[in-house]
Amino acid sequence: xxxxxxxxxxxxxxxxxxxxxxxxxxxxxxxxxxxxxxxxxxxxxxxxxxxxxxxxxxxxxxxxxxxxxxxxxxxxxxxxxxxxxxxxxxxxxxxxxxxxxxxxxxxxxxxxxxxxxxxxxxxxxxxxxxxxxxxxxxxxxxxxxxxxxxxxxxxxxxxxxxxxxxxxxxxxxxxxxxxxxxxxxxxxxxxxxxxxxxxxxxxxxxxxxxxxxxxxxxxxxxxxxxxxxxxxxxxxxxxxxxxxx
Amino acid sequence: xxxxxxxxxxxxxxxxxxxxxxxxxxxxxxxxxxxxxxxxxxxxxxxxxxxxxxxxxxxxxxxxxxxxxxxxxxxxxxxxxxxxxxxxxxxxxxxxxxxxxxxxxxxxxxxxxxxxxxxxxxxxxxxxxxxxxxxxxxxxxxxxxxxxxxxxxxxxxxxxxxxxxxxxx
Numbered sequence: 001x002x003x004x005x006x007x008x009x010x011x012x013x014x015x016x017x018x019x020x021x022x023x024x025x026x027x028x029x030x031x032x033x034x035x036x037x038x039x040x041x042x043x044x045x046x047x048x049x050x051x052x053x054x055x056x057x058x059x060x061x062x063x064x065x066x067x068x069x070x071x072x073x074x075x076x077x078x079x080x081x082x083x084x085x086x087x088x089x090x091x092x093x094x095x096x097x098x099x100x101x102x103x104x105x106x107x108x109x110x111x112x113x114x115x116x117x118x119x120x121x122x123x124x125x126x127x128x129x130x131x132x133x134x135x136x137x138x139x140x141x142x143x144x145x146x147x148x149x150x151x152x153x154x155x156x157x158x159x160x161x162x163x164x165x166x167x168x169x170x171x172x173x174x175x176x177x178x179x180x181x182x183x184x185x186x187x188x189x190x191x192x193x194x195x196x197x198x199x200x201x202x203x204x205x206x207x208x209x210x211x212x213x214x215x216x217x218x219x220x221x222x223x224x225x226x227x228x229x230x231x232x233x234x235x236x237x238x239x240x241x242x243x244x245x
Numbered sequence: 246x247x248x249x250x251x252x253x254x255x256x257x258x259x260x261x262x263x264x265x266x267x268x269x270x271x272x273x274x275x276x277x278x279x280x281x282x283x284x285x286x287x288x289x290x291x292x293x294x295x296x297x298x299x300x301x302x303x304x305x306x307x308x309x310x311x312x313x314x315x316x317x318x319x320x321x322x323x324x325x326x327x328x329x330x331x332x333x334x335x336x337x338x339x340x341x342x343x344x345x346x347x348x349x350x351x352x353x354x355x356x357x358x359x360x361x362x363x364x365x366x367x368x369x370x371x372x373x374x375x376x377x378x379x380x381x382x383x384x385x386x387x388x389x390x391x392x393x394x395x396x397x398x399x400x401x402x403x404x405x406x407x408x409x410x411x412x413x414x
Binding site: 087089090091093095139142143144146147148149150151153157199200201202204 | 268
């Protein structure tokens with residue numbers, strides 16, 4: 001299942017990126033030097049909102065991010081979110097938690113435009129993230145039954161503190177659907193760097209990471225707005241004036 | 246237009262590939278103390294002592310628990326072990342919430358009482374499997390009607406099915 005998913009997703013975003021890229025490249029007569037700072041995109045993740053609604057409260061996650069455009073090539077990003085879970089097992093053991101999480105990282109645009117072409121606003125991104133969360137969780141109604149000697153005890157683990165760090169390998173696509181409005185998706189391979197001690201109580205869900213499996217797959221579908229920097233607008237006016245005969 | 250097609254088609258593919266989570270506990274949760282029966286043979290001519298596995302013809306084991314009202318040990322309602330075939334190894338549950346487990350063991354027709362003093366600790370497995378009790382054996386005491394001596398081989402009682410005690414005739 002995982003392999004099919006990987007093949008499908010790779011195929012779709014390769015095909016789609018090249019289609020989109022072919023539509024948006026316009027030849028410019030003069031060589032334009034790309035400035036270092038090209039704006040900042042504020043984006044929110046819609047996929048987490050949809051999946052939270054579908055999971056009926058068992059787990060939920062909301063996140064947003066800010067990504068800087070450096071030379072249309074490097075895209076440092078900060079992502080912040082809030083997530084939680086309330087899960088009851090078949091044996092009526094209840095787990096609940098909530099907490100904030102953060103990620104920092106960088107994406108690289110793998111699409112290259114020729115020197116005499118206007119840089120494309122559509123991106124095929126690959127990148128990494130380092131995620132971290134510190135949260136409290138409860139595990140309630142844990143029951144141990146002694147079948148032979150005949151005794152039962154029920155106990156709770158309350159306000160257990162946990163800190164988790166993980167890294168993510170990210171790949172995705174982002175397109176400008178209308179002026180300064182961007183939509184796109186990313187798939188992520190998440191891997192925990194901090195492991196639980198065997199036998200000790202451990203969380204079922206980690207905010208920002210998902211279920212505590214050691215590694216997870218994630219999907220984000222983002223909508224964002226790109227804030228253009230004021231001096232870039234001035235630069236465009238100067239460039240226009242200088243081209244007049 | 247193609248932009249929207251690829252973005253929404255991918256979203257559709259991803260949502261349609263939702264997976265079900267297996268919530269069954271498949272971890273072994275049985276924690277029992279392993280006891281092996283051994284016989285010490287001493288060769289008088291060579292003076293070499295060898296330990297060989299001992300098979301018991303008939304074995305019955307009952308748990309004994311302390312009755313605070315009667316102020317005496319009474320049998321637990323059910324037998325732990327009854328076997329009339331040759332037996333050289335048995336596994337017994339220790340008390341999960343008390344630090345003493347007492348058993349009456351009948352070897353063929355001879356009875357001995359074995360008392361195990363131990364510590365108990367919680368081991369969390371997962372949300373699906375919950376928690377188990379593991380034990381650390383501290384001391385083992387026995388009467389000597391059939392049993393000659395007892396040796397603790399492995400103090401840790403967990404799900405590994407290890408032999409913890411060697412019981413010598």
